[in-house]
Amino acid sequence: MKIGMILDAIYPSDARVTNECEELIKDGHEVYLFCVSYQKSYIKSEIINGIKVRRYYCSSLTYKLSAL
Known part of the structure; x- marks a missing residue:
């Protein structure tokens, strides 16, 4: 099964x-x-230990303001 996980932080x-x-x-x-x-x-x-990781750029200011 293909499983997608979303992490709202940097990995790892x-x-x-x-x-x-x-x-x-x-x-x-x-x-x-x-x-x-x-x-x-x-x-x-990239692939880390079999995990297919895809990163999306987000400035730290934009990320912090998204919580408002």
Whole structure:
């Protein structure tokens, strides 16, 4: 099964997310993780321990203002 997870922070920042993704992969699932990046130069797409990570640029000011 293909599973998409959305993280409203940079990755890797929370070990719980990593653990959950890795366990899902061990169970045979394909995991896609969508998260933010505060640097334009950061790698936009990569595979980390089988987790397909896709980062989307968001300035830290925009991110903080989105909570209002």
